[in-house]
Amino acid sequence: MSTSTIVGTVDEEKTPPAADRRRRRRAAHNVEASTHNRGPVWTAAGYVGMVLVLLVVAVPLFWILVTSFKERGDIYVRPAQWWPEPATGQNYSELTTRIPFSDYVRNSVIITAATSLAKIILGVLSAYALSLMRFPGRSIVFIVVIAALMVPNQITVISNYALVAQLGWRNTYQGIIIPLAGVAFGTFLMRNQFLNLPGEIIEAARLDGAGPMKLLWRVVMPMSWPTLVAFALITVVSEWNEYLWPFLMSDDESTATLPVGLTFLQNNDGVTNWGPVMAGTVLAMLPILVLFLFLQRQMIKGLTAGAVKS
Amino acid sequence: MNEFSRRGFLGLAGAAGVAGLAACAGTGTAPSTGSGGGSSNTIEFWSNHPGNSKPVEQQIIKAFEVANSGLKVKLVDAGKNYEEVAQKFNASLAGGQLPDVVVVSDVTWFNFALNKQLSPLDELLSTAKIDTSDYVDALYNDYNLDEKHYALPFSRSTPLFYYNKDLWKAAGLEDRGPKDWDEFLTWAPKLKAAAGSDKIVMELPDGSNYLDWVFQNMVWGYGGAYSKEWTPTFSDPNTVEAGTYLQNLAKDGYLKLSKDPAPDFTAGIVGCSMMSTGSLGGVAKDAKFPVGTAFLPGDGNCPTGGAGVGVPANISDDRKKNALKFIEFLTNAQNTVTFTQATGYMPVRKSAVGLPEEKAFLEKNPNAKTAIEQLPKTRSQDNVRVLLPGGGARIGKGLDQIVQGQDVATVFKALDAESQQVFDSQIKGKLGA
Numbered sequence: 001m002s003t004s005t006i007v008g009t010v011d012e013e014k015t016p017p018a019a020d021r022r023r024r025r026r027a028a029h030n031v032e033a034s035t036h037n038r039g040p041v042w043t044a045a046g047y048v049g050m051v052l053v054l055l056v057v058a059v060p061l062f063w064i065l066v067t068s069f070k071e072r073g074d075i076y077v078r079p080a081q082w083w084p085e086p087a088t089g090q091n092y093s094e095l096t097t098r099i100p101f102s103d104y105v106r107n108s109v110i111i112t113a114a115t116s117l118a119k120i121i122l123g124v125l126s127a128y129a130l131s132l133m134r135f136p137g138r139s140i141v142f143i144v145v146i147a148a149l150m151v152p153n154q155i156t157v158i159s160n161y162a163l164v165a166q167l168g169w170r171n172t173y174q175g176i177i178i179p180l181a182g183v184a185f186g187t188f189l190m191r192n193q194f195l196n197l198p199g200e201i202i203e204a205a206r207l208d209g210a211g212p213m214k215l216l217w218r219v220v221m222p223m224s225w226p227t228l229v230a231f232a233l234i235t236v237v238s239e240w241n242e243y244l245w246p247f248l249m250s251d252d253e254s255t256a257t258l259p260v261g262l263t264f265l266q267n268n269d270g271v272t273n274w275g276p277v278m279a280g281t282v283l284a285m286l287p288i289l290v291l292f293l294f295l296q297r298q299m300i301k302g303l304t305a306g307a308v309k310s
Numbered sequence: 311m312n313e314f315s316r317r318g319f320l321g322l323a324g325a326a327g328v329a330g331l332a333a334c335a336g337t338g339t340a341p342s343t344g345s346g347g348g349s350s351n352t353i354e355f356w357s358n359h360p361g362n363s364k365p366v367e368q369q370i371i372k373a374f375e376v377a378n379s380g381l382k383v384k385l386v387d388a389g390k391n392y393e394e395v396a397q398k399f400n401a402s403l404a405g406g407q408l409p410d411v412v413v414v415s416d417v418t419w420f421n422f423a424l425n426k427q428l429s430p431l432d433e434l435l436s437t438a439k440i441d442t443s444d445y446v447d448a449l450y451n452d453y454n455l456d457e458k459h460y461a462l463p464f465s466r467s468t469p470l471f472y473y474n475k476d477l478w479k480a481a482g483l484e485d486r487g488p489k490d491w492d493e494f495l496t497w498a499p500k501l502k503a504a505a506g507s508d509k510i511v512m513e514l515p516d517g518s519n520y521l522d523w524v525f526q527n528m529v530w531g532y533g534g535a536y537s538k539e540w541t542p543t544f545s546d547p548n549t550v551e552a553g554t555y556l557q558n559l560a561k562d563g564y565l566k567l568s569k570d571p572a573p574d575f576t577a578g579i580v581g582c583s584m585m586s587t588g589s590l591g592g593v594a595k596d597a598k599f600p601v602g603t604a605f606l607p608g609d610g611n612c613p614t615g616g617a618g619v620g621v622p623a624n625i626s627d628d629r630k631k632n633a634l635k636f637i638e639f640l641t642n643a644q645n646t647v648t649f650t651q652a653t654g655y656m657p658v659r660k661s662a663v664g665l666p667e668e669k670a671f672l673e674k675n676p677n678a679k680t681a682i683e684q685l686p687k688t689r690s691q692d693n694v695r696v697l698l699p700g701g702g703a704r705i706g707k708g709l710d711q712i713v714q715g716q717d718v719a720t721v722f723k724a725l726d727a728e729s730q731q732v733f734d735s736q737i738k739g740k741l742g743a
Contacts, residue, residue, distance in 0.1 A: 072595065072596060073595075073598060075596070076573045076574075076576045076577040076596055077577055077598075157401065158400075158401055158405070159404075161401040161402070161404065161405045162404050163405070164405075165402070165405040165407045166405065170407055247394070247398070248397075248398055248401050250387070251384070251386040251387065252385070252386065252387055253387075256387060260387070263390035264359065264362075264364065264387065264390070266390060267361060267362050267588075267592065271572045271576070271591070271592020271593055271595075271596060272592070273592070
């Protein structure tokens with residue numbers, strides 16, 4: 001995808017060398033510490049709090065990981081086993097034999113990539129038009145888009161289903177992708193970002209003869225990367241985890257995505273063998289985790305953008 | 311790129327708007343020729359593969375295609391549970407492209423039947439000369455509305471009484487389940503003493519996980535009922551007595567409710583439970599102690615459960631005929647044996663138990679035998695639980711309140727009133743119409 005190359009260039013242009021950054025951070029920390037002047041008790045309490053929060057977040061994840069390596073008889077025992085003993089890779093091989101796991105992964109990747117790309121492009125272009133271009137009815141269009149944001153997708157599901165079924169698109173990629181590609185959220189987020197850009201720069205670019213596309217690509221976008229990255233990440237994560245629509249549209253493993261496929265490991269009337277379910281969960285989390293770690297710094301910058309006035 | 315004129319842009323925006331409006335006009339324009347899409351010699355079977363049964367379903371389908379050349383069956387993953395299949399079926403009712411055969415649970419079939427979205431099967435059955443008397447009566451009659459049957463039993467389960475044989479031995483009890491709930495009450499203190507303080511004598515699913523299903527047994531055991539036909543009878547003294555019994559079990563510390571008792575039971579921290587026969591295979595495999603099973607306490611007090619298969623109403627007669635042919639094959643004696651041995655469900659045909667492979671199987675699996683021997687003692691559930699919209703959830707919530715200590719009579723009186731009101735407003739007018 002093109003985002004990765006984009007992120008690379010931003011890193012080179014915008015972020016100072018690592019050593020410099022660290023120095024600045026330490027300086028910032030010192031300033032903070034001296035102004036607050038906390039006693040050792042508070043510092044200790046702070047660390048305890050941090051450890052607690054870490055446990056709350058990490059223990060379930062750890063449990064998923066450990067369970068995925070356990071033998072079936074060791075999953076429900078008391079006292080709980082905190083380490084797989086003996087460890088087994090069997091859950092992972094069962095995962096690939098009991099359900100067509102690789103088919104689900106392929107579908108998930110195709111559908112997530114296509115929908116996210118469509119959403120990002122549509123979101124940026126529509127937000128650009130609604131914020132920086134002038135045309136009659138602009139605010140009405142914007143209100144309509146925002147209104148669309150207010151309608152939860154569970155409500156539009158039935159009419160979307162009817163439309164897509166009539167087109168004969170059930171159980172096809174386009175049947176899943178196209179109805180998901182609408183982006184009121186992206187339009188809203190990116191429009192606010194674009195409106196916050198200093199008008200002088202845009203004015204100057206216009207005076208220098210930049211056309212609308214050039215203005216977008218050379219001036220507006222470079223100033224909006226963090227927001228865009230945050231938007232992209234949120235989109236990818238939510239598309240990857242999307243359940244309802246792919247479930248309704250798909251009939252079998254030729255189009256069904258991972259979240260849909262993983263449910264077939266669970267037993268709907270009886271006892272579920274949780275080992276393979278956990279193994280599947282681990283594998284489904286990995287790509288998103290990697291992507292998140294990769295884009296994390298950009299993302300946090302994006303979420304706090306505009307929180308502080310410079 | 312720079313030649314992006316304002317007029318061109320407006321034109322584009324307009325076009326996009328029109329397309330958007332057109333997209334909104336989705337519903338209701340389906341070609342309503344009664345065919346509902348689909349071709350007549352491919353049978354679409356929408357299933358949630360109850361009890362991880364996809365491989366068995368595929369095996370049966372293959373055998374069907376060999377036996378009926380010219381007919382194809384397409385197995386569709388229609389959800390992870392019965393509610394999701396119902397949801398997907400609902401969506402297809404709005405948008406065309408109906409399946410030929412769909413899995414409907416005891417709770418979901420009625421609403422579809424009431425709104426004439428499922429075909430009544432009786433006429434089709436008699437034209438196809440299918441003998442329905444071989445279906446287990448209680449299971450067959452579960453799908454009866456106004457003397458018409460709207461589905462045939464497929465993946466049917468009942469609750470069973472599960473107990474931990476080691477604990478039973480430690481408490482000095484006979485190796486069997488209680489005869490009735492009064493006997494259980496005399497056992498409970500011994501079990502508690504043997505179990506120790508960190509274990510629980512009995513754990514049942516809570517109100518949002520089918521407590522109302524297994525409690526049906528206690529209610530009938532005390533001569534009460536949730537309803538007689540359509541009249542709710544929660545305030546009946548016998549029903550209230552059963553509720554009080556449940557409340558006392560919890561008050562005395564013998565009973566705990568949880569989301570799913572199976573893990574606790576297999577971990578050995580729970581002495582006994584009432585769970586679906588569908589759990590049998592999993593519990594036996596996971597438990598590290600000898601698992602005992604018995605009939606539910608009482609005689610003829612075991613509710614049925616699980617799902618059947620139905621045929622949508624709005625498809626062509628040819629498709630209906632083929633669909634029925636497939637359903638008959640799917641649930642015939644041979645295949646119901648194949649299916650139930652792989653999953654833990656109940657054979658839905660009376661003659662199935664006489665087949666040699668079933669006899670051999672029961673020989674080897676005494677716990678499965680308990681379940682099958684209990685089958686003739688089953689009873690169709692009370693209407694107010696399975697047929698009223700939201701019935702199970704409503705009763706479950708009431709039972710949760712009772713276990714937490716609220717007054718039984720008051721809670722049940724409120725259930726009476728609520729159930730009656732739902733019946734009056736949502737069902738009454740459509741019955742017999």
